[in-house]
Amino acid sequence: MSDLSSNAAIFAPRSGPLARTVDWIIRHPRMFVFLMVLPITLWLGIVYIGALIALLIQSFFSIDEFSGIIVREVTLKTYGELLRPYNLDIIVRTVGMAAAVTITAAIVAFPIAYFAARYAKGKWKALFYIGVMLPLWSSYLVKVYAWKLVLAKEGILNWVFAKLHLTWLLDGLLSTPVIGGNSLSVSYIGTFLVFLYIWLPYMIIPVQASLERVSKDLTEAASDLGATPKQSFRMVLFPLALPGVVAGSIFTFSLTLGDYIVPQIVGNSRLFIGQAVYTQQGTAGNIPLAAAFTVVPIVIMGIYLWGARKMGAFDAL
Amino acid sequence: MMTDAVTFRGVSRHFGTVKAVDEVDLSIRDGEFFAMLGPSGSGKTTCLRLIAGFEQPTAGHIEIFGERAVGVPPYLRNVNTVFQNYALFPHMNVRDNVAFGLRVKGVGKAERHRAAEEALELVELGGYANRRSGELSGGQRQRVALARALVNKPRVLLLDEPLGALDLKLREQMQEELRKLQRALGLTFVFVTHDQDEALSMADRVAVFADGKIQQVGTAEDIYRRPDTRFVADFVGSSNVLPADLVGVGASGQWISLRPEDVVLDPAGREATVTGRYFHGRVTKLSLDLAGQSLTALIPAREDAPDVGETTKISWDPARVHVMEQGA
Numbered sequence: 085m086s087d088l089s090s091n092a093a094i095f096a097p098r099s100g101p102l103a104r105t106v107d108w109i110i111r112h113p114r115m116f117v118f119l120m121v122l123p124i125t126l127w128l129g130i131v132y133i134g135a136l137i138a139l140l141i142q143s144f145f146s147i148d149e150f151s152g153i154i155v156r157e158v159t160l161k162t163y164g165e166l167l168r169p170y171n172l173d174i175i176v177r178t179v180g181m182a183a184a185v186t187i188t189a190a191i192v193a194f195p196i197a198y199f200a201a202r203y204a205k206g207k208w209k210a211l212f213y214i215g216v217m218l219p220l221w222s223s224y225l226v227k228v229y230a231w232k233l234v235l236a237k238e239g240i241l242n243w244v245f246a247k248l249h250l251t252w253l254l255d256g257l258l259s260t261p262v263i264g265g266n267s268l269s270v271s272y273i274g275t276f277l278v279f280l281y282i283w284l285p286y287m288i289i290p291v292q293a294s295l296e297r298v299s300k301d302l303t304e305a306a307s308d309l310g311a312t313p314k315q316s317f318r319m320v321l322f323p324l325a326l327p328g329v330v331a332g333s334i335f336t337f338s339l340t341l342g343d344y345i346v347p348q349i350v351g352n353s354r355l356f357i358g359q360a361v362y363t364q365q366g367t368a369g370n371i372p373l374a375a376a377f378t379v380v381p382i383v384i385m386g387i388y389l390w391g392a393r394k395m396g397a398f399d400a401l
Numbered sequence: 402m403m404t405d406a407v408t409f410r411g412v413s414r415h416f417g418t419v420k421a422v423d424e425v426d427l428s429i430r431d432g433e434f435f436a437m438l439g440p441s442g443s444g445k446t447t448c449l450r451l452i453a454g455f456e457q458p459t460a461g462h463i464e465i466f467g468e469r470a471v472g473v474p475p476y477l478r479n480v481n482t483v484f485q486n487y488a489l490f491p492h493m494n495v496r497d498n499v500a501f502g503l504r505v506k507g508v509g510k511a512e513r514h515r516a517a518e519e520a521l522e523l524v525e526l527g528g529y530a531n532r533r534s535g536e537l538s539g540g541q542r543q544r545v546a547l548a549r550a551l552v553n554k555p556r557v558l559l560l561d562e563p564l565g566a567l568d569l570k571l572r573e574q575m576q577e578e579l580r581k582l583q584r585a586l587g588l589t590f591v592f593v594t595h596d597q598d599e600a601l602s603m604a605d606r607v608a609v610f611a612d613g614k615i616q617q618v619g620t621a622e623d624i625y626r627r628p629d630t631r632f633v634a635d636f637v638g639s640s641n642v643l644p645a646d647l648v649g650v651g652a653s654g655q656w657i658s659l660r661p662e663d664v665v666l667d668p669a670g671r672e673a674t675v676t677g678r679y680f681h682g683r684v685t686k687l688s689l690d691l692a693g694q695s696l697t698a699l700i701p702a703r704e705d706a707p708d709v710g711e712t713t714k715i716s717w718d719p720a721r722v723h724v725m726e727q728g729a
Contacts, residue, residue, distance in 0.1 A: 301488035304455055307475040308482045309502035309553065316476075319505070323492050 136382070143375035152369055162372040166380075171360070171373075175380055178357040181272070181347075182340035185279045186287075186333045192280070193287040193332065194325075200288075201295035216285045224282065228349050231278045235268035235350060242267070265352055275351035279340050286335035294328025295321075330392045337388060341381040357381060404467045406431045406557050406589040407452055412461030414447050421447040423613035424461070429557075429591060431466075434583050436592045436600035439610030440636065445593045448610070449559050452591060453482045466556060476505075481550035482559040486566070487542045489534035495521065495545050496530035502553040520548035523582070540571045547582075557589045564599065576603055597637045601625060609633045625660075627723050634658035634725065641696050642725075651724035661686070663721040664698035666707075670716030675707045689715065 098107065109116045145154050146161040165171065200212040219227065234240050245254045258264040258271060265271030298321060306316035344358025355363070357377055364374035409427035413420065422444045429435045437445035450456040451463060454475035463470040465480065481502070489498050496517050497504075503513035521527060524544035534542060543563060550558055560579075564572045580603050583590045594600050600607045601621040609616045609624060609632070617629040628634035631642045640658040645651035648659065662684075673696065677688035685706045687698045698715060700706060707713040 299486075299488070301484050301486060302490060304475070305482070305484060305488040305490070306501070306505075307455075308453055308480075309505065309549065310476045311501070311505040312476055315505045319501075320490060324490075 139375045139378055142372055143379050145372045147370050147372055154371060162376045165373055166376045171377075174355050174357060174360050174377075177354065178341060178381075179384065181276065181279065181356065182337045184276060185283060185340045186336045188276075188280055189284055189287040189336045190291070190329050190333060193284060193291050194329070197288050197292035197295055197328075200292050201298075202300070216288050219281075220285055225345070227282060228278060228346055231274075231281065232269050232350050235274045235277070237267035237269070239267075239269070269350055270352050272351060275347050278346050278350045279343070282346065283336040283339050286339065287329075287332035290331040290335075291325060291328040294325045294331070298324045326395060330395050334385075334389065334392055338381065338385050341384065403431055405429060405464075406433075406466060407591065408462075408464040408467075409448070409451075410462040410464075412448075412451065412458045412463055414444075414451060414456055415459045420613045422451065422458070425613075425615055427608065427615060427618070429589060430606075432587050432589055433605040434580065434590045434592065434603060436594060436604035436607045437610060438594055438597060438600040438607050438637070440595055443610035444613040445595075445608075445610045446561060447613075449482075449561055449591060449593050452557065453480055453559055454478050479553075479555055480557045480559060481553050481555035482561065483543075483546045483550050483563045485561045485563065487534075487546040489542055489545055489549070491534055493534075494530065495526070495532050495534065495537070498534065498545060499530075499549045499552050501549065516552055517548070520552040521545075523551065524548045539566055540575065543567065543575065547579075551586070555588070557591060558583075560590060560592045562593055562595070564594075565596075572599075579603065601637070609637065611636070628658050629726050631656060631658075631725065634723075639697065643694055643696065645724060647692060647694055648719075648722055650719055650722040656725050658723045658725055659696075659717060660721065661697040661699040663717050664689075664696065664700075664715050665717065666698075666700055666713060667716035668714055670714040672712055673715050675709055675711050675713060678706060678709055687713075689713075691715070 098104070143162055144158045144160070145156050146159050147153070148155055166175075196212075196216075200209065204212050236242070242251075242254065245251050254268075257273065258267070263272040263276075265274075268274040268277070302320055302324070303316050306320045307313075311319060342358055344356065344362050347356040348359055357380060361374045361377045364370045364377060405428040407427070407429040409425050412422060412425045412427075414422040425444070425448065427448070437448060439445045447456060451458055452465070452470075454470070454473060454477075458471060465478065470478065490501065493501070496514060499517035499520050500508075500513040503516055508516070518527075518530060521530060524547050526541060526544050526548065529537070529541065529545075534545065537545065543566075546563070563579075564575050567575060576599060579590070579592075592600070592604060601624070604621060606618060606620055607624050608618045611632045617624060617633045619627075624633060624637055628637065628640065634640035634642050638660060640660050641664070643657055643659060645655040645657050646653050648657050650657055671691065673689040673691040675687055676690050676695070677686075679686040679688075680702065681699075683702060684699045685702045687700060687706065689696045689698055696715075
């Protein structure tokens with residue numbers, strides 16, 4: 085202990101506010117983590133969760149039908165209104181669309197993700213990432229309007245069908261009740277195609293990530309044990325990639341559920357949940373009903389996420 | 402004449418300009434424990450994958466029990482593999498892993514579960530059927546992988562460095578068990594390893610690989626005592642490869658192999674300078690300089706082993722000197 089000079093050689097003396105701060109952090113790691121997490125917790129807690137709670141409360145208020153003034157008394161009247169056939173149709177339509185988009189996105193994304201995870205190497209992999217991510221960098225509105233032009237009666241798609249003498253096929257498709265219409269740009273088929281295009285990257289990336297983690301040895305082992313390619317897909321590859329598919333479906337499903345711009349630009353005049361919220365809180369001034377509409381996707385997503393968690397979907401995020 | 406289990410005739414597997422396997426001829430007999438030994442990148446694993454069907458040869462013929470195997474996918478071959486990292490299915494328990502091969506062949510649930518339990522008994526993992534693979538130790542996973550392959554009653558079992566990830570003690574135990582199992586079942590085992598001790602102690606015959614070619618095939622004794630090439634002499638047991646002139650055996654221009662343990666300290670022997678001394682427990686390794694050629698000797702560990710810089714006298718039994726066919 086008497087020989088301090090040898091100690092000083094190992095631990096150089098520290099001074100100055102920065103060094104003292106670092107020393108303090110090293111001695112109080114938990115306190116440091118707390119301080120780091122505090123701002124984001126406050127933001128999430130107050131701005132995000134708080135706003136949601138305010139919204140939830142609004143949905144239990146009702147509107148006076150004569151004066152249009154919000155009655156601040158807790159009632160289930162607004163929810164009763166939500167369950168009227170007209171409003172229920174909106175919910176069913178939106179959930180149906182979200183489900184169709186999600187399932188199709190999964191089917192389309194899987195082979196792309198599989199190719200990227202298994203075969204793409206080096207610059208092909210880079211090309212894959214650019215190809216998938218690049219559309220996300222351009223404006224959402226630009227893409228939707230571009231699609232409106234592509235799908236319009238005078239648009240390029242109609243022209244291609246005409247050139248291929250397949251106009252009858254397109255007309256046949258458009259004459260299908262409910263999902264058809266005058267042209268693709270005013271039909272549910274059009275809305276569906278645009279949703280599919282816009283949200284596809286959100287499906288491809290998690291599926292690719294989950295496939296990336298299924299080692300090639302496992303499919304080889306399945307094959308070695310006598311599984312045909314079909315069997316090894318069904319019994320090994322797909323179950324192991326499922327968490328990624330579920331993770332991707334959370335994105336595609338919830339994004340479709342809440343969107344109000346795509347069906348407004350491409351589609352017919354029948355409303356989706358997002359549009360219903362928009363009109364109720366805007367032109368109609370019925371904030372309680374708008375809030376009640378907003379609760380629907382939250383509840384659906386809550387149930388969906390609970391199920392997804394059970395399937396281990398969050399291991400792949 | 403008995404049909405060979407596996408036959409390679411002029412088999413090559415090239416990846417672009419890389420000749421992973423280059424014109425290999427090989428026959429593995431029915432019921433033998435055959436080891437493929439070589440450094441990494443020597444082509445031994447590719448040969449195994451060619452037998453399993455994961456790779457197809459770019460040239461040559463492969464036969465499994467006399468049947469043409471080229472173009473036959475892995476799932477149609479009566480050959481099973483124990484993978485280096487075991488490749489157990491993480492989403493299934495041990496029973497379902499072992500029963501997988503029977504399940505894809507359409508064997509009923511009760512029967513395949515019974516067969517799986519039996520196979521697990523065979524590898525002494527009786528009570529583990531309900532465990533997940535993540536809950537098992539390395540040695541236990543190894544056994545599950547073995548049971549999963551054996552339950553299909555393959556005619557050839559391929560093992561790709563199956564003991565590489567185990568610690569020394571467990572590895573020695575598994576070596577013994579694998580050998581016993583192979584004898585009891587009378588199966589053909591093809592065992593890939595880079596560990597020469599493992600290959601020599603377990604296999605009936607050993608093929609030594611280097612640069613995509615087989616250097617030598619023979620019994621462990623053959624390989625060890627009578628290496629054909631300098632590579633084999635050096636890779637298996639780090640033999641001393643010396644010019645025949647220096648040793649006085651064989652013709653001038655030929656090369657000989659002399660095992661380090663065959664070099665003895667002998668006061669009536671030839672003079673050599675000690676350039677290094679390494680204590681290895683049971684033995685001491687001496688690096689020697691004999692008339693300008695470096696030479697290694699393994700001598701029983703003793704207190705008075707000559708130290709670095711000293712001169713000592715060495716000799717060897719000329720009968721232990723092996724003249725190699727290919728000196729290059």
